[in-house]
Amino acid sequence: MSALHLSEPASIAARADQLFAEHQRDIHTRTDRLFASLMVLQWVAGIVFAVWVSPLAWFGTVSRVHAHVWAAIFLGGAICLFPALLAILRAGDASTRYTIAVAQMLMGALLIHLTGGRIETHFHVFGSLAFLAFYRDWRVLVPATVVVALDHLLRGMLWPQSVYGVLVASQWRWLEHAAWVVFEDVFLFVSCLRSVEEMKETAIRTAALEHEVRTRQQAEQEASMTAAALRITQQQAEEATQAKSEFLASMSHELRTPLNAIILYSELLQEEAVDAKRLDTLPDLKRINSAGNHLLELINGILDLSKIEAGKMTLSVEEFPVATLVHQVVDTVRPLVEQHGNRVVVHCDEVGMMRADLMKTRQILLNLLGNAAKFTRAGTITVGVRRMSEAIAFTVADTGIGMTAEQTATIFDPFTQADVATSRRYGGTGLGLAIVSRFCVLMAGAVSVQSERGVGSCFTVRLPIDVAAIVDAAILEPAAVPAA
């Protein structure tokens, strides 16, 4: 591609030369063909003319065919037929058109002679020169002019009435005739040069245009190939996501079946232990049960994430009072909060209604409050809700262990709890914040965090007051059918 660009002007010039040469040869060939016809026509016309004009020659009582008729037949034939043949067999060659130029002028000379040197027949010379200019080659005019001048010079000296008729002949008349021929030649030269110039310009323009068209076609071809490659890559990516999502769905199904037995049996055994007054086994059975439920949370979280990634997560938007939701969530997590000696404070006045996915908004708040409770000991968790012009802002602030800047950078990625030791001490799936972040994005909102190690963390979630008005309608579920 770059090599082609470097030699661009050179390649255009070469192509222009080629086009010009082709055009020139085409003109030469076509003009040769025209002259082939003209030669034959002139020959026949010369004979007819000679027969018609020339009187019968009388020698005593015997009449004979006039010598002019024989001249028209044989001399005319000799002059015309050879170039006509050349024009057919070797059309386009330089030698052909020079021969034609000479022959055309000789034919003019013969016709002038046959008409007895009539001045009107001299017009044949001028017509012929103009016709020769069809070649658009000034060089052709040179032998033609030389032949006319020489013919007039020689016949003017040796046989004046053959060229000038019976009018008074002068020694210098040949020069006058030659001068008029040169006078016409000048115009024809200029005309030839100009048309050659134009032909060259046309050739250059055509070559440049060809080059541009070719370049554009190449670019288009490359663009369409790139687009095709992109489509394939995109399709592969979609197929991979689909395959992953299907794998996770089927894995989730496979994991749930044994988990069902684990949870049911651990609960059954607890009930039986209580009945049999074997209370010593209860703590262990509770651990089995809680591990099973933890595993279930993980599986549900992974499934949620894979559904979001596969674009299968939809929104079920409804209108609800924000304060009611916040108080419900706080009541739900209160036992967990107070378990570690924390207290919870809620600032939520007059925030009104919002239209969003209630379950997902609840999940977001539950996850944030659950986290705050998990990572705070004997501290305060503050929940704030503010109504802004277009959005509701929820803040969940704690006085817990906090995070470093590096930790906050990746905290919304799946399976990235602040560190492994944290995870071991505080538990959790490592999916809660990833789900919060994705739910926020799904509802055209955002979540951010400010945190300082040892001081605490503050998560802020902003959700549009009317989610349905903003998000793509394709992810909205049809209006829920009221329960029967």
Added chain:
Amino acid sequence: MPTILIVEDNEASRDALARRLQRRDFSVLTAVDGHDAVARAREARPDLILMDLGMPGMDGWDATAHLKADPLTGHIPIIVLSAHAMPNHRHQALAAGGDDFDSKPVQFERLLEKIERLLLAASGVRPPAA
């Protein structure tokens, strides 16, 4: 004492659920696949059926459709239980004729509520005379 038919191919799940229901004073029957379920339901006419979906042989969708189409068993409420947590499975289960749906692992107390509610609703409807 209401009779519940548990249709479940996984032995442990079947046993655990059966024992937990028995502790709550239900009389429990079990079936291991769809064919078994249809046969047991026609013969014993339980008050309610808990139907697993993914089973070898006749699966839960087919068995539910069969039971609902049969005049002998069509009135019996069916709760579909599935480890598939995708929403489309829920729709499919209900479309096959299930009266309710719940996901596995079973949250026992929530399942009990659904059972009580369906039994109460069905108590007005008398099964056809055999």
